[in-house]
Amino acid sequence: MSKFNFRPAFWLGAAALVAFSCKQKPAETNDEHSTAASLADLKVHEGLEVTLFASEPMFTNPTNIAIDARGRVWVCEAYNYRNQYNIKNPAKAEGDRIMILEDTDGDGKADKSKVFYQGTDVNSALGISLLGNKVIVSCSPNVFVFTDDNGDDVPDKKEIFFQGIQGLQHDHGMHTFVFGPDGRLYFNFGNEGKSLLNAAGDTVVDVHGHKVVTNGKPFREGMVMRCDVDGSHVEVLGNNFRNNFEVSVDPYGTLWQSDNDDDGNKGTRINYVMEYGNFGYRDEMTGASWNTRRTNLEKEIPLRHWHLNDPGVVPNILQTGSGSPAGITVYEGDLLPEIFRGQMIHAEPGHNVVRAYPVENDGAGYKATIVNILEGQKDQWFRPIDVAVAPDGSLFVADWYDPGVGGHQVGDLDRGRIYRVAPVKTNYTVAKTDVSSTEGAVAALLNPNPAVRFLGWTALAAAGEKAEPALQTLWKESNPRHRAQALWLLSKLPNAETYIDQALTDGDANLRIAGVRVIRSLQKDVLPVALKLQNDASPQVRREVALAIRGNKTAAAADVWTTLAQQYDGKDRWYLEALGIGADGNWDAYFTTWKKKVGAAWNTPANRDIVWRSRSKYALPLLAELIKGSNDQEMLRYYRAFDFHTDASKQTVLAQLVQQSQGDKLVLALKHMDASKLKMTPAITTALNKVLDAKKGKLEFVELVTLFNLKDRAKDLLQLAVQYPDSTVGKESARTLMLKWNKTDLVMNVINKGTKEEAQAMIKGLWPLMNNQNVVALMEGVMMDSAKNIELRKLAVKTFGGQWGAEDRLLVLAKENKIPEALNTAVAGVFQTAWRGQLREEAAKYIKLPGSKEGTALPAVSVLVDKHGDAAKGQEVFKTLCMQCHKVKSEGVNFGPELSEIGDKLSKEAMYAAILFPDQGISFGFEGYNIKLKDGSSAFGRIVSETEDKVEMQYMSNPQTVLKENIASRTKLETSLMPSNLQSSMSEDELVNLVEYLTTLKKDERVSKN
Structure with a gap:
């Protein structure tokens, strides 16, 4: 069973869906169910x-x-x-x-x-x-x-x-x-x-x-x-x-x-x-x-x-x-x-x-x-x-x-x-199963029900030779599926060879396949069968022969494999994989036998596939030859094949490619080396430095620096992690620094001494690494440091969401009453938007939700979800507090996401989380930006559109146009543009009424009213 466990987006109207609330109760009086x-x-x-x-x-x-x-x-x-x-x-x-x-x-x-x-x-x-x-x-x-x-x-x-x-x-x-x-x-x-x-x-x-x-x-x-x-x-x-x-x-x-x-x-x-x-x-x-x-x-x-x-x-x-x-x-x-x-x-x-x-x-x-x-x-x-x-x-x-x-x-x-x-109109009647006679047992064997088939099979197997006449009759039937059932039992009799031989020459390919499988199940020598069927007209039968010789180290088996390989048509991936499975454990012997047979014709389209699929060390020089003469797409395919070889000669072959290649082929030759097993020669070092200079700031740079363990380039990776925290380049740079090289000192220096924007970027880069205990400890230190900027500390809190180990650590801090009061709302947001219901309930005992306008803390979201409000009153709350940013149908301001169908998109649980903890997740396209202009002024809001020469921004109902030539810097905000204390403008009842109204905003209602 698999569940579509989407995490909710937290500005109302996000297009993400959420799973049903685990608190939902069946409505016994609801005829719908x-x-x-x-x-x-x-x-x-x-x-x-x-x-x-x-x-x-x-x-x-x-x-x-x-x-x-x-x-x-x-x-x-x-x-x-x-x-x-x-x-x-x-x-x-x-x-x-x-x-x-x-x-x-x-x-x-x-x-x-x-x-x-x-x-x-x-x-x-x-x-x-x-x-x-x-x-x-x-x-x-x-x-x-x-x-x-x-x-x-x-x-x-x-x-x-x-x-x-x-x-x-x-x-x-x-x-x-x-x-x-x-x-x-x-x-x-x-x-x-x-x-x-x-x-x-x-x-x-x-x-x-x-x-x-x-x-x-x-x-x-x-x-x-x-x-x-x-x-x-x-x-x-x-x-x-x-x-x-x-x-x-x-x-x-x-x-x-x-x-x-x-x-x-x-x-x-x-x-x-x-x-x-x-x-x-x-x-x-x-x-x-x-x-x-x-x-x-x-x-x-x-x-x-x-x-x-x-x-x-x-x-x-x-x-x-x-x-x-x-x-x-x-x-x-x-x-x-x-x-x-x-x-x-x-x-x-x-x-x-x-x-x-x-x-x-x-x-x-x-x-x-x-x-x-x-x-x-x-x-x-x-x-x-x-x-x-x-x-x-x-x-x-x-x-x-x-x-x-x-x-x-x-x-x-x-x-x-x-x-x-x-x-239609077929009564459910079940005849009694009687396996006391061979006829009854055969009938049971052919029954569509597995429990009945088991009784029939067991009775016939126990009867041994006494069951042979009845099984022989079944074997001569026209239905191949029934004949296969008989074959398995006939193969257990003293004269099994007679029936197996008949199966191996049968006109039905599936029965020939079953014959091969019977031989294997009896642990008999498969080579005579392989020799008999190696040129079978059916590729499926030949597939089965390839699987059957797996593990056979004889020269005769290598010859059979070669015969099978020569019949590969260059298109049938099933056949190619069967060849690969059959050669497993004996690749060198099988491959050299094949290579000797095909000679100079190894470089045909079909045979190139066999080289690509091979795990023999003797295929490595051939892969290099194919790379030299390949186009860009073929080159990728053959380089990837190197990843599946373990022989030490791989490094030598790749080193030769490094010296003989330029451009992307050179980059790939370096990327596919195992630096721990490679002897760095001056030629390789020169080629590597050349590529690093050319690819600096790109993902290939990060990959090669990591692969070759170039710790002297740590500051380069640090710069990339800070400059591109939202990209793969930045995230992989942070991963190498922290998880591979343990450069905690460099990372903390940015968080402690860098600008606010640099520190935020560094924390964002570490967010994907919160399944690591050392990173969790680092973020805990930032969160608890009262000398740091409060927004930075809140961002550190957000990183605890999503990874179970990090969430569990945050719960321990809550239980020990160590959460600073200034971070209560941020911490509550992590817990109340967590996937695990048990965690949400446990955390609610220690971290209170934000207070209402009445001054009292709101109950846990799980309690709010069970409350029923007045949708009509909730609509009035919406008009008072929400319409200046959101539209429903044709009314309101198009600043935040439109909410006309929010009832179809978010559960009650997700709606409460969106209102109470808007910073925990921000809908795509509704991120906030702070743009500093060269004259010292700034523009603030979400970006509505952007062209080559200007940026259109909006904050609530106020639009603003910024020419790009006047922009000094642009920073994406880590907080939502939606007010983080909206609940303080409502009583608990008003909040419940608002959510009740939002649940009524569905597509069907919109259509019916139009």
Whole structure:
């Protein structure tokens, strides 16, 4: 679950949106959110209908569901979701529940519910899987296995399956376990998972000898894994996701999932999980964030988000823009229309929709489109969080039902719905599952419901050779998905080779792929298969061969890889990445074999890609050759490839490029060196100084000074930090000075002895560094220094906002009664605009809000939000105090932002914060400036427009034109132009009435009145 957690802008009318207030309470009498109203609002795909299966008060806040062989729906509740951040949401002391919902009278609605388990150890569980008499519940930091020995729906045993997963009560932790067609379990965790420990508390080591820890050695961030049903033989299948909420596996063994971007960057995606792939959320080598500067940066943020220009990143089959992707499944039934069969079905709460992604082949990979199944039209509380397929093939949708989604908050505790989607007038009937015969077990194996399939698979596996005739019949069917299900079980029989050989020569490429995967799962020698399929007509089959030879150090494997590489067409990124994954760990041997084969033809468009993707030391001189003959864009691509090489010869190759290059090629050659491993020669020193002289004042200057650790240039960086505090140049200069070189003395000298403007600039430059304790201590010193200018001290206070560690330190100072009275309002502004509700509530005990005109301190914002005022009286307050700066419709002054639709843009909480603490955030375009003129006078206000020769300014209703030739200096103010003591002109009631009026200013009202 992902939340659009925008921080509010604090001059009323800012275009930013804010998340719902965590104090919002459901209105039980409001028909808008009744089950009937929300059901009627849903739009379903043609030919289907949606019905309500269950709702509150039977359960609330579902996070994940599963359906058992009897058609009962199991629900993970999350009443206690993130209570530490939601002060007004009372915790359920006895803990959250795992519920079982049942329709006993066949009318399609649950009429019976029971609690399978309740406890604080399953608070906000994010995954549930039903495997016969065992129930796997994922609830970071643990994964539990509950065993119900006697079938009475009461667990007889609770055991730790895995533990040590980080992200307690975090949406980016452990998710659902899925039983695969090979008899293994598939699962994933998001980027807060961090590590995996077994039941004994030992760090899990995967089958390839790697600790399952996200420290970059070799894994990063979110992972996809599989293991045996007893938890042994863990294997990491993909890494470097952000929040891959669930994984799903089809009958061929292909893995599908979604992944959520850093909220607000329109980069959510759908992935085919190419085994052992890196999926690009962080820099593969350094772990740097996607928004960190790098060579050959992607132009569009949604692509940049996944490092898609980097060699070694698996592409996405679909990028879906913004959203909050959640539960996913592969539909194996035939009840729903043809377009959904065999396809991913996905819950997307951020966009209030359930949709499918019909997949097509795309070279060695896939591409997809979007088809909606179920969507909310007007009711934005429809939050489909998970999907599950019932034994009859109908689709069940869990609806979190909330004004927001995830983001560590919850706006509604008392609601939750489960819907059923099926063809019109299709009754919900579930046939009894009987796996006592092989025929019954085969029927169960082909059921669209995972719990039934598990029973069928287990029974057939236990029957061994007795099941062969029935499975053989299934193997001869025409449906390739059914045949694949049979293949996995036939491969476990003594004469498995017969069926595997048939699969490897089958006319269906997916069955050939499944055959390769079967060989690998049985840990058989893959080389004979690789030799047989290395020239297969299907690039997807050849992709699978490339993955299969990964780790094989034989000369024969290098020959196979070379044969595969020679079939690369220069366009298919999927194929190129499969080659890269296959060569991992054996790059030198594979690359030299290939290079010997292609000879002088290595410099073709397709082969240049292979050089770019290679991690062999023998590719480095070839990269240098490509750079010499490349255009500007190609040059960036090849220089970036150097970042993924670790062999010491890289420095020698780059040093040669330095001596042979000019202009940007020279700059890039220097930037890609590792100064700690480089022997500085006179030639390199001369080239470096030449570039520094040419680039002084630019970002390249800062980067090279930092890279080569040129501390004698510290004063140059200091000057840039002060001169350009709002730019990347200034911020990176400050970062190097403080975090890399610890030049606190230089920085404090500017703050203590520089001009007011210089000191302010220095503090602004340090603001992004407030996650560092030393910087926090420095800002605390400025804030507490009574000898310093009060505006400078207030600016230091503002830097504490946003970084949790800094906010926590400010809270400690408040508790110890160390906040100077003159800074109370500024400190209150930091706390009352903080994201964490618990922090806001705690701080309100120690820091009082500004006083009203009655002379008494106002209550906390959380208290004000719960008050209801008189909108008509509030309009009169607005006319008296606000209209001289703001317009509503056609009335007022166009100085501050227009407020005609403010009720659609800001919550009550954000409105109070904007009025009480205007300095905490200033809307873009409404910053204040102080312009000093050469004759000693000044102009003050916001800049309305600017041309080559003049600046148009405005302060309230007074315009002023300033000729640029008369300007001596220009300073952007760190305080808002909105009065910081506006509340002192109102009583508490008048303030409440004003905000009540502002909430009525919405787009719909404006349209209706016009």
